Amino acid sequence: MPRKNLTANRRTFTHRVRYAARYPERVPRFLARAGRDAWLRLRHPGHVDYYRAVMRHDTAASPEAAVGSKSHERWLALGALQFDYLTGHGLRPGDHMLEIGCGNLRGGWRFIEYLDAGHYYGLDISPDILFAAQETLVRRRLQGKLPRLTPVRDLTLAFLPEAHFRVVHAHSVFSHSPIEVIEECLAHVGRVLRPDGWFDFTFDRTEREEHHVLREDFYYRTETLVALAEKHGFTAEFMDDWEALPHGQSKLRIRPRAPRPGPAAGRNGSAGPGEVAGQPAV
Structure with a gap:
């Protein structure tokens, strides 16, 4: 899949006219999406409820298309891409993984x-797509692996254990999320990450004005998301090797920022003020 145009503002009238002229066959589908968007905005002012309704509609038509795959072959290929990337970066069978x-x-x-x-825990805001996930488990005969699949109302992750997951993963989630939803996730995901863990997420990248199309597709500058991650105690790395792969989004990896060391111990190894011998002060 080619990289999306990093300088286009898809909300502008000029861009839409040019796009319609170039792809006239896509105009009816966009108009249908725009009509649905207007209707759902009235019924669901909150974004999570809005997008849950979008997923209900799209999943009824095709679960694979609902997650952005236009064919079964593409669904398989994108899944393999994600798997190969994370295992290539050190995901191990004994790790606990959270997929948002x-x-x-x-x-x-x-x-x-x-x-x-x-060791696998999957979350989604859409109960309908999780019903389809259960069907995938049955087709693949994976019931014995005891995965957990949980619907959620938000991304506060309050019901999950502290410092439990070595790998957290979110593919094509923040590309459909306003900045307040992303910040909610970043404000809480550090609690469930192990100190040596990491959180990979993809996003639709722009190098100019940040914007969104309807309430479904959001485009962010890298520095915006890096700053947000740093605000919530992470270091962030732009994954250059991901850019070369056949897909349409960019990826950041964030890690918990290392805690500052405590005051140096006194001479002869004695503990300094407020310390326990062998441990940093808190």
Whole structure:
């Protein structure tokens, strides 16, 4: 998949006219989406409820298309891409993994098959797509791996254990999220990450004005998301090797910022003020 135009503002009238002239066959689908968007805005002013309704509609038509795959072959290919990337970066069978926006397990079934039993946890705001995820588990005969699939109302992650997951993953989630939803996630995901863990997420990147199309597609500058991650105690890395792969989004990896060391111990190894011998002060 070619890289999306990093300088276009898809909200402008000029861009829409040029796009319609170039792809006239896509105009009816966009008009249908715009009509649905207007209707759902009235019924669901909150973004999560709005996008849950979008997913209900799209999943009824095709679970694979609902997660952004236009064909079964593309669904398989994107899942394999995610799996190969994370295993190539050190995901191990014994790791506990959290997938935010697991969908119908496009990549998830591969992670479930690879990880030790009970080590995969998938979340999604859409109960409908999680029903489809259960069907994927049955087709792949993965019931014995005991994955957890949980619908959520938000991304506060309050019900998950502290410092439990070595890898957290969100593919094509923040590309459909306003900045307040992204910040909610970043404000809370550090609690469930192990100190040596990391959180990979993809996003639709722009190098100019940030914008969104309807309430479904959001485009962010890299520096905006890096600054937000740093605000919530992470270091952020732009994944250059991901850019070369056949897909349409960019990826950031964030890690918990290392805690500052405590005051140096006194001479002869004695503890300094407020310290316990062998441990930093808190």
